[in-house]
Amino acid sequence: MSTAETVQGLVSIMIPTYERPKLFEKTLRSALAQTYPKVEIIVCDNSRDEATAQLMQGYAGDSRVRYVRNRRAMTKEENFMPFEDLAHGEYLQWLMDDDVLEPEKLRLMVECFERDPGITLVTSQRGVMDGEGSKVGKLSFLGLENGETCQVFDGAELGRRMLRDMRNYIGEPSAVLFRRRDLQHHYWRAEAKGYRTISDVAMWLELLEKGKCAVFRDSLSYYRRHGEQEGQQKDVILQSRMEWFRLGTEYYRRRVFLETREDYAHLLALLRDEYDRVKPYRMPEFLECGAWDAYAQCMDGIRAILDGREAVCLQEREKNGRKIVVVSMVKNEADIIESFVRHSLAFADEIIIANHSSADKTGEILENLQAEGLPVFVRMLRPVELAHAEVMNELLREAVREHHADLVLPLDADEFLVNTDSEKSCREVLEGLSPEELHKLEWRLYEPLRQHEEEGRFLLSRPCRRSRDFAPGQKLAVGGEIALRPGFRLMQGCHYACWEATGEKVPWTVVPDLHLAHYHWRSDEQYAAKVATSWINNVAKYSVYTPTASYLKTCYEKLGKGETVSPGSAIEEPMDFDLKPYCEEIPLRYSGDVRPDVLRNLMGASVLIAEAYLEEKVLRQGKRVTVAIPYLGDDEELCRNLGLAMTQTYPFKEIFVCGIGASTEQAQLPEGLREGIRFLDDMSGEDVFRQLSREATGEYVQWLLPGYSMQEDKLMKMVACTESQDFSFGILFADGRREFAPTDPYTDVRVDPVFGMVSPESLWQELLCRGKYPSGSMNGALVCRSLMEECRWLRPCFLDGKPLPYVMWAHLLQQLARAGDGAVGIIGEPLCERTGAPLAANDLLWHQMEWFALLN
Numbered sequence: 001m002s003t004a005e006t007v008q009g010l011v012s013i014m015i016p017t018y019e020r021p022k023l024f025e026k027t028l029r030s031a032l033a034q035t036y037p038k039v040e041i042i043v044c045d046n047s048r049d050e051a052t053a054q055l056m057q058g059y060a061g062d063s064r065v066r067y068v069r070n071r072r073a074m075t076k077e078e079n080f081m082p083f084e085d086l087a088h089g090e091y092l093q094w095l096m097d098d099d100v101l102e103p104e105k106l107r108l109m110v111e112c113f114e115r116d117p118g119i120t121l122v123t124s125q126r127g128v129m130d131g132e133g134s135k136v137g138k139l140s141f142l143g144l145e146n147g148e149t150c151q152v153f154d155g156a157e158l159g160r161r162m163l164r165d166m167r168n169y170i171g172e173p174s175a176v177l178f179r180r181r182d183l184q185h186h187y188w189r190a191e192a193k194g195y196r197t198i199s200d201v202a203m204w205l206e207l208l209e210k211g212k213c214a215v216f217r218d219s220l221s222y223y224r225r226h227g228e229q230e231g232q233q234k235d236v237i238l239q240s241r242m243e244w245f246r247l248g249t250e251y252y253r254r255r256v257f258l259e260t261r262e263d264y265a266h267l268l269a270l271l272r273d274e275y276d277r278v279k280p281y282r283m284p285e286f287l288e289c290g291a292w293d294a295y296a297q298c299m300d301g302i303r304a305i306l307d308g309r310e311a312v313c314l315q316e317r318e319k320n321g322r323k324i325v326v327v328s329m330v331k332n333e334a335d336i337i338e339s340f341v342r343h344s345l346a347f348a349d350e351i352i353i354a355n356h357s358s359a360d361k362t363g364e365i366l367e368n369l370q371a372e373g374l375p376v377f378v379r380m381l382r383p384v385e386l387a388h389a390e391v392m393n394e395l396l397r398e399a400v401r402e403h404h405a406d407l408v409l410p411l412d413a414d415e416f417l418v419n420t421d422s423e424k425s426c427r428e429v430l431e432g433l434s435p436e437e438l439h440k441l442e443w444r445l446y447e448p449l450r451q452h453e454e455e456g457r458f459l460l461s462r463p464c465r466r467s468r469d470f471a472p473g474q475k476l477a478v479g480g481e482i483a484l485r486p487g488f489r490l491m492q493g494c495h496y497a498c499w500e501a502t503g504e505k506v507p508w509t510v511v512p513d514l515h516l517a518h519y520h521w522r523s524d525e526q527y528a529a530k531v532a533t534s535w536i537n538n539v540a541k542y543s544v545y546t547p548t549a550s551y552l553k554t555c556y557e558k559l560g561k562g563e564t565v566s567p568g569s570a571i572e573e574p575m576d577f578d579l580k581p582y583c584e585e586i587p588l589r590y591s592g593d594v595r596p597d598v599l600r601n602l603m604g605a606s607v608l609i610a611e612a613y614l615e616e617k618v619l620r621q622g623k624r625v626t627v628a629i630p631y632l633g634d635d636e637e638l639c640r641n642l643g644l645a646m647t648q649t650y651p652f653k654e655i656f657v658c659g660i661g662a663s664t665e666q667a668q669l670p671e672g673l674r675e676g677i678r679f680l681d682d683m684s685g686e687d688v689f690r691q692l693s694r695e696a697t698g699e700y701v702q703w704l705l706p707g708y709s710m711q712e713d714k715l716m717k718m719v720a721c722t723e724s725q726d727f728s729f730g731i732l733f734a735d736g737r738r739e740f741a742p743t744d745p746y747t748d749v750r751v752d753p754v755f756g757m758v759s760p761e762s763l764w765q766e767l768l769c770r771g772k773y774p775s776g777s778m779n780g781a782l783v784c785r786s787l788m789e790e791c792r793w794l795r796p797c798f799l800d801g802k803p804l805p806y807v808m809w810a811h812l813l814q815q816l817a818r819a820g821d822g823a824v825g826i827i828g829e830p831l832c833e834r835t836g837a838p839l840a841a842n843d844l845l846w847h848q849m850e851w852f853a854l855l856n
Contacts, residue, residue, distance in 0.1 A: 415614045774809070
């Protein structure tokens with residue numbers, strides 16, 4: 001905030017507001033009530049309606065107030081930015097539009113600054129008021145209850161405490177007064193660095209680097225707790241944890257505040273322990289927000305650091321000034337993926353890979369590399385369409401915001417960064433690139449000299465040829481800071497970037513020495529497989545980008561005519577070249593027997609497209625599934641099953657928790673977990689099963705008994721299967737083809753493998769003779785609502801609150817057989833599996849008693 005002329009002694013009160021006219025007016029009045037005489041009040045309003053604008057007409061005659069109708073601002077950040085030019089005060093006071101200031105706040109705080117020039121920020125213990133504006137107390141974090149009226153803290157020690165404890169001891173923006181000259185990264189600039197949920201903490205720490213903090217014992221401002229607050233949203237909570245990790249890591253790398261490894265580890269342990277408490281429950285309000293996967297991956301990375309599996313990487317990161325991350329989207333790259341990952345990690349700290357439903361060994365190789373402890377983060381992409389630009393932009397943002405990259409290289413798996421022009425390593429050159437700029441990487445075509453020669457060897461060590469000149473076009477290296485600027489976007493292929501608002505290309509600087517060795521042809525089979533699957537995935541997207549992949553379409557049409565894509569078409573006038581002097585030989589461990597198979601890859605892609613088409617048809621029908629979860633007194637198991645239900649990708653579901661043997665009112669659930677869930681308990685004259693029958697609206701029923709896991713797409717696959725048949729399935733269940741111990745009471749059912757269906761009589765005879773039930777128990781089955789009604793919602797299958805899974809199968813199959821209305825369908829995938837330890841002896845005894853009773 002340096003563009004406006006500063007007026008000494010003036011306090012600028014900055015109020016951004018958005019569609020809260022009633023709360024905002026109370027906020028504004030508290031600013032006008034300040035006893036400190038030298039103030040200006042600036043209001044920036046980006047509301048979509050005119051209510052606040054009309055309210056402000058009543059204050060038009062007050063010379064202290066300036067009102068800006070910021071219609072163009074679409075985000076919070078954009079509504080904050082005008083203050084840079086509007087505020088003229090020596091001191092700055094943020095005031096959120098739902099907070100209020102005490103009348104003496106500014107006078108007391110300015111006096112603090114005047115008494116001690118070494119102070120860089122002044123705050124007070126935070127007062128709290130409810131949604132109605134009633135003062136309900138204060139938050140005391142610094143132990144000032146019986147201390148002095150105002151206490152001064154050393155900036156370095158307070159910053160250390162904040163980071164170690166992951167606590168904002170200073171307060172919300174409205175609590176703090178600071179000098180304009182002491183802060184560089186104001187609110188919107190902190191957000192541009194990626195701190196969107198703890199941007200206030202980032203500001204306070206920057207101020208603490210420069211001086212001391214004064215804290216008043218009495219609350220001089222009050223922040224309001226209400227449901228509209230961003231900080232109470234679950235996705236914001238997850239994002240804040242990732243940002244605390246990034247902020248602590250940045251300060252530890254600089255050895256500011258967190259000067260020792262012990263201090264840094266203390267913060268990481270807090271984050272890990274919190275995750276360990278949340279993870280078993282997989283609370284639905286967190287899962288639905290979309291940030292869970294990134295949060296879980298970030299927390300797994302923290303565990304790796306604490307366990308020492310990232311020790312070498314961490315030492316390199318601490319030694320080097322930049323963190324470099326490679327991001328890539330891959331599909332069927334088994335012949336090259338290990339070479340790509342190991343070579344990239346020679347110059348990058350981490351690599352994030354989106355695996356686009358590969359049909360070959362790509363996924364298996366990536367799992368093996370992760371098992372070695374390499375910093376490889378894999379995202380699975382289920383959609384069939386080739387949404388390359390969208391995915392790469394998501395990976396770019398993840399690399400910068402969650403992985404804290406200073407430099408990101410968006411590469412394909414057939415692109416290898418090399419330096420054949422100087423003695424500098426790739427890492428040395430990349431270290432010199434600015435994180436505030438976009439950088440151009442030249443491109444050159446390379447090919448193995450002979451296809452299939454030394455296939456299991458590191459690709460760059462194999463004899464090769466290359467084009468004499470750089471190829472047209474380029475790829476990019478993206479500075480972390482420019483990537484976070486609003487509107488920055490990589491375009492299809494990551495050949496250039498543009499600003500979304502204008503479509504204008506982002507200018508770049510050329511990276512010296514380095515270029516990308518682009519091995520887009522390695523063999524005839526590989527190229528044909530790439531063309532076949534890439535074009536069909538591209539067509540599945542059918543967007544504005546589809547026509548740009550014309551070379552894929554041309555080659556695909558050649559393959560359709562029985563023509564081959566010859567290696568001679570890849571490079572015109574190739575020259576033999578030896579890359580071995582420019583890169584170290586890297587031994588490969590997982591790249592044997594990975595020759596591409598055109599038909600296998602094409603068939604795999606076709607199956608995924610067919611499944612996606614069928615699922616879309618079924619989703620349009622909107623058939624509802626009732627998920628019934630018995631509560632047997634185990635809170636942890638209930639939370640886990642609620643998480644399994646909420647993570648299902650099938651959207652049309654309702655969830656009931658049924659108190660069977662225990663009251664759901666006694667269940668100790670995390671805050672917010674009861675929202676959207678129906679809880680049923682026995683009432684006078686009506687048990688939970690009758691209530692379930694009366695209130696459930698689903699056409700299918702899914703029971704979730706304790707002790708089982710379930711794939712996210714289980715309901716989607718099962719509903720799609722049964723709804724697409726021209727006959728009725730009374731029961732559909734998953735059969736995984738696994739082996740179990742002879743003593744286990746469950747098994748995978750191997751009947752009629754050709755048609756995937758069986759009569760209920762035949763299945764029951766099979767189960768009764770074996771003395772076993774399907775391995776997924778009731779969790780592996782989806783049951784028609786009518787059959788569940790006829791079986792009284794399995795009411796007779798619970799004994800003193802204990803579920804009897806074998807008896808459940810007996811009731812369902814026998815009733816289905818009596819009705820003569822439907823078969824039993826079998827999906828040959830392990831969509832549901834038993835978890836945890838083997839059954840205890842008493843459970844096995846219960847099963848034997850069930851079997852004996854049914855035999856009789």
